[in-house]
Amino acid sequence: MTVLLEVQGLHKHFGGVQAVEACSFTAAEGQITGLIGPNGAGKSTAIDLISGFKIPDAGKVRFEGREVQGKTPHVISRMGLIRTFQSPREWPGLSVLENLILACFEPRRERFWRSLRGPSRAEKEKANAQLVEARAILDEFGLFHLRNERAGNLSGGQKRLLEFARMRMAKPRLVILDEPMGGVNPVLGERMAAAVLGFVTAGTSVVIVEHNLPFIERVTDQVVVMAEGRVIAEAPFDQLRGNPAVVDAYLGELPTYDDAES
Amino acid sequence: MHEALLTLGFGLVAAAILSLSALAFTLEYSVTNVANLSHGEILTVGAYCAYLVQQHGGGVILSGLAAAAGGGLLALAVHNGVVDRFVRRGIGGLPTFIATLGVSLVIQNVLVIIFGASNLGYAVPQGAPRTVGPFLWTDTEIQIMVSTVVITALLYVIIVHTRFGKSLRAVSQNRSLARVSGINANRVAALTWLLAGLIGGYAGFILAESVGTFSPYSGFSFFLITLTAAVAGGLGRAVGTLVGGVIVGIALEFFGGYVSASYNLAFAFAILSLVILVRPRGLFVGGRRSVFE
Amino acid sequence: MIDYLVTVLTEGSIFAIMALGLNIVWGWSGDFDLAFYGYVALGAYMTLVLTVGPATDPTTYILGLTLPFPLAVALAVVSAMVLALIVGAIALRHLRGIYFSIVTLGAVYVLYVVTGQFVPLFNGYNGVSGLFDPMGDVLGLDYSSYSFFYLGLCIAVLIIVLLLTTRLNGSRFGLALRSLREDERAAAAFGRDIYVTKLKAYVLGAGLGGLGGALYAGYLTAFNPSAWSPVETIILYAAILVGGRGSTRGVVLGVAVMVMGLQEATRYLPEIANQPSFAPALRLIITGVVLVLFIRFRPQGILPERRFRDKDPAGKGDAAAVEPVVTGPKLDTGAA
Numbered sequence: 046m047t048v049l050l051e052v053q054g055l056h057k058h059f060g061g062v063q064a065v066e067a068c069s070f071t072a073a074e075g076q077i078t079g080l081i082g083p084n085g086a087g088k089s090t091a092i093d094l095i096s097g098f099k100i101p102d103a104g105k106v107r108f109e110g111r112e113v114q115g116k117t118p119h120v121i122s123r124m125g126l127i128r129t130f131q132s133p134r135e136w137p138g139l140s141v142l143e144n145l146i147l148a149c150f151e152p153r154r155e156r157f158w159r160s161l162r163g164p165s166r167a168e169k170e171k172a173n174a175q176l177v178e179a180r181a182i183l184d185e186f187g188l189f190h191l192r193n194e195r196a197g198n199l200s201g202g203q204k205r206l207l208e209f210a211r212m213r214m215a216k217p218r219l220v221i222l223d224e225p226m227g228g229v230n231p232v233l234g235e236r237m238a239a240a241v242l243g244f245v246t247a248g249t250s251v252v253i254v255e256h257n258l259p260f261i262e263r264v265t266d267q268v269v270v271m272a273e274g275r276v277i278a279e280a281p282f283d284q285l286r287g288n289p290a291v292v293d294a295y296l297g298e299l300p301t302y303d304d305a306e307s
Numbered sequence: 308m309h310e311a312l313l314t315l316g317f318g319l320v321a322a323a324i325l326s327l328s329a330l331a332f333t334l335e336y337s338v339t340n341v342a343n344l345s346h347g348e349i350l351t352v353g354a355y356c357a358y359l360v361q362q363h364g365g366g367v368i369l370s371g372l373a374a375a376a377g378g379g380l381l382a383l384a385v386h387n388g389v390v391d392r393f394v395r396r397g398i399g400g401l402p403t404f405i406a407t408l409g410v411s412l413v414i415q416n417v418l419v420i421i422f423g424a425s426n427l428g429y430a431v432p433q434g435a436p437r438t439v440g441p442f443l444w445t446d447t448e449i450q451i452m453v454s455t456v457v458i459t460a461l462l463y464v465i466i467v468h469t470r471f472g473k474s475l476r477a478v479s480q481n482r483s484l485a486r487v488s489g490i491n492a493n494r495v496a497a498l499t500w501l502l503a504g505l506i507g508g509y510a511g512f513i514l515a516e517s518v519g520t521f522s523p524y525s526g527f528s529f530f531l532i533t534l535t536a537a538v539a540g541g542l543g544r545a546v547g548t549l550v551g552g553v554i555v556g557i558a559l560e561f562f563g564g565y566v567s568a569s570y571n572l573a574f575a576f577a578i579l580s581l582v583i584l585v586r587p588r589g590l591f592v593g594g595r596r597s598v599f600e
Numbered sequence: 601m602i603d604y605l606v607t608v609l610t611e612g613s614i615f616a617i618m619a620l621g622l623n624i625v626w627g628w629s630g631d632f633d634l635a636f637y638g639y640v641a642l643g644a645y646m647t648l649v650l651t652v653g654p655a656t657d658p659t660t661y662i663l664g665l666t667l668p669f670p671l672a673v674a675l676a677v678v679s680a681m682v683l684a685l686i687v688g689a690i691a692l693r694h695l696r697g698i699y700f701s702i703v704t705l706g707a708v709y710v711l712y713v714v715t716g717q718f719v720p721l722f723n724g725y726n727g728v729s730g731l732f733d734p735m736g737d738v739l740g741l742d743y744s745s746y747s748f749f750y751l752g753l754c755i756a757v758l759i760i761v762l763l764l765t766t767r768l769n770g771s772r773f774g775l776a777l778r779s780l781r782e783d784e785r786a787a788a789a790f791g792r793d794i795y796v797t798k799l800k801a802y803v804l805g806a807g808l809g810g811l812g813g814a815l816y817a818g819y820l821t822a823f824n825p826s827a828w829s830p831v832e833t834i835i836l837y838a839a840i841l842v843g844g845r846g847s848t849r850g851v852v853l854g855v856a857v858m859v860m861g862l863q864e865a866t867r868y869l870p871e872i873a874n875q876p877s878f879a880p881a882l883r884l885i886i887t888g889v890v891l892v893l894f895i896r897f898r899p900q901g902i903l904p905e906r907r908f909r910d911k912d913p914a915g916k917g918d919a920a921a922v923e924p925v926v927t928g929p930k931l932d933t934g935a936a
């Protein structure tokens with residue numbers, strides 16, 4: 046089992062609030078790692094620090110053995126680490142299909158002079174292949190009929206699906222999903238679970254932040270628990286239940302979820 | 308008298324006018340989150356109102372009141388007619404900002420059609436300069452200084468000690484939260500713009516008094532300097548804006564006095580760009596941040 | 601009458617070139633740039649000082665060369681792009697939204713004040729003049745046929761610019777720019793270097809602005825600060841907004857309506873009102889009102905930007921069925 050992402054002693058404060066404090070954990074290749082914790086635990090901030098959207102006060106982030114802390118978001122993204130945001134961030138004015146096409150970053154074709162000269166034969170073929178793939182992915186997520194729709198007009202749940210579809214299109218080495226189930230109805234939840242598992246099949250490892258614990262139990266191999274900016278536990282989900290620190294952080298919420306589900 | 312002290316005296320007068328204008332701008336910004344590009348026209352309209360009153364034999368006090376009234380009505384009209392409608396429809400800060408640029412264009416050119424595009428003289432008997440502490444000020448300048456201090460103090464009392472001030476602060480912190488807790492946010496915003504307009508109109512009047520001439524464009528040029536003061540102090544922060552106004556006003560006067568008055572506007576914008584680049588949230592807030600923070 | 605038509609069309613095509621440049625910055629990349637008219641002005645000034653020869657006594661300006669007009673235009677475009685590179689490199693680094701607009705407004709005012717006050721640069725408020733009928737003597741054209749020639753030149757340049765923007769519009773570069781406009785964070789999360797991409801668009805737009813300015817200088821024969829108050833940029837914005845922000849055909853339509861149409865509609869007003877500033881002031885009032893109304897009621901403009909439409913009802917990812925229907929260029933150059 047190789048370590049893909051290694052976070053070491055991250056710190057970040059906002060004014061007087063210590064949002065992330067000495068946060069360390071790892072995510073392994075080919076696995077789904079859950080990142081849970083009560084509201085305000087610092088999960089989203091940790092993601093921002095890892096993906097370069099915020100600059101840590103201290104600490105190291107290694108992705109595939111290379112240090113990435115302090116690098117800009119696009120550099121980290123090009124290395125194969127793509128994250129989503131807590132609220133869906135589609136490109137609202139573009140069509141759903143364009144959203145998917147744009148998920149594939151192609152440094153050469155996006156250059157100004159290349160664009161001016163028009164695509165070469167090989168590029169045309171590649172664009173075609175991409176289009177075919179995009180349609181297939183949209184079909185898989187049940188968005189095919191909406192492919193020409195303005196992405197901003199999709200419903201909340203559809204936007205979440207679109208984010209998954211974009212990730213599938215981008216094929217990164219690691220995705221970090223920030224609450225992908227937020228505001229999604231339970232029926233769609235099934236599809237989400239399948240999609241998350243589908244990433245691993247497609248060769249993408251996953252770090253997932255989620256408040257829905259049954260969902261976390263179902264899909265994750267390993268779970269990192271944060272509270273008040275610190276990592277308080279790092280273990281497979283079934284070993285967490287007996288952990289007093291975790292139970293304490295969730296104010297006894299954890300043992301009762303079985304009732305809630307049935 | 309020492310030359311630097313003289314310059315400081317002029318600088319304080321400039322700073323007073325600038326602070327009033329910047330305070331008004333910041334009030335507008337604080338409750339709507341819209342940077343009002345037609346703010347300069349509030350000053351211009353104030354100056355024209357004062358001019359009309361003066362032409363009909365009104366004294367300084369009457370002219371000042373007329374300027375404040377004109378500015379206040381205009382600000383209220385811009386708020387209720389454009390800004391508030393846009394904000395309520397969920398049209399964002401930038402498009403509304405662009406719309407206020409359109410409003411500015413309309414007001415400027417309406418004034419051009421009514422009064423012509425050229426400079427009008429605003430002559431007031433300045434009175435002989437007299438020593439006030441270390442400074443040498445004319446009666447008009449004393450009037451400007453005293454009224455500015457009084458208005459600022461009044462504004463402080465309104466914001467800190469009245470119920471309206473409390474609502475104003477609540478709305479400026481979080482409009483939807485304020486609304487949920489039973490504050491009529493639209494009314495508070497409208498009243499705040501009215502208040503800002505009163506101050507802005509009066510600032511236009513003392514600007515005309517101090518410069519001696521004005522035109523349909525003078526408010527807009529002065530607005531550019533106002534923007535420097537307001538942004539330097541931190542948009543939407545009253546105390547910061549006041550300090551920003553004083554610093555920028557004095558700095559400009561010294562630059563004008565010792566380097567070159569013709570490049571004043573360029574100098575103001577050099578300051579502004581520097582402030583925005585180094586400290587986008589104002590001089591008094593800091594920290595290392597990425598582009599996305 | 602025909603002379604008048606030639607005038608209106610020449611001006612229209614020059615403004616269309618400028619507006620197409622601004623559309624790259626505001627329409628595609630999404631930055632409300634108030635410095636744009638500064639690049640237009642620099643293009644105009646540079647064209648003049650590169651062609652009209654040395655300054656004679658009371659006047660002073662830099663360079664004063666007698667280069668051929670096309671070369672001068674090319675150099676003018678380059679200088680506008682260099683200035684945009686400097687301003688953009690500073691302003692686009694950390695600033696977005698109103699802060700970006702304020703700094704660019706500052707930049708153009710600094711430029712304006714310096715041009716007006718620093719006489720050795722471009723002869724201060726009196727400006728530079730003397731560019732009569734560029735290329736007219738080389739081509740042996742007399743006065744009456746020259747205006748037709750210049751109209752033809754402007755239209756030809758406009759067509760080239762249109763081809764260029766249409767091609768970029770549907771390209772990956774154009775699409776990437778749109779993604780910055782729509783959501784910067786998502787664009788960065790998917791690997792786009794926001795700063796560099798935006799800067800490219802900014803410099804490109806300014807280059808087209810400079811080109812428009814160069815042609816404008818050839819048309820006006822002279823240029824001075826009263827020809828370009830920074831407010832001038834608003835007219836271009838109004839044209840883009842009315843036509844359709846981001847849409848190439850929309851921008852051309854917008855210029856036709858807001859520049860040529862408005863000019864035409866208010867043409868006989870000065871005589872009626874007996875006041876010289878009446879017609880220009882009224883035009884600006886209408887421009888301001890139109891700006892407000894369009895932002896409120898039709899922000900997408902008359903001819904909105906078109907999205908790429910995938911027509912293939914049966915194709916559901918079946919490669920065999922898709923291949924003949926959708927071809928590469930459709931995605932790359934079709935109107936997105």
Ligand SMILES: Nc1ncnc2c1ncn2[C@@H]1O[C@H](COP(=O)(O)OP(=O)(O)OP(=O)(O)O)[C@@H](O)[C@H]1O
Nearest residue numbers: 059062064082083084085086087088089090091131
């Ligand atoms: N930009 C900011 N400025 C100030 N404080 C912030 C900022 N962002 C986050 N915080 C604070 O940092 C702490 C951690 O926030 P964060 O969003 O990371 O929590 P979270 O674990 O993602 O919570 P949730 O489950 O509700 O999404 C919170 O106390 C929050 O108030």
Ligand SMILES: [Mg+2]
Nearest residue numbers: 088089090131
């Ligand atoms: Mg969060």
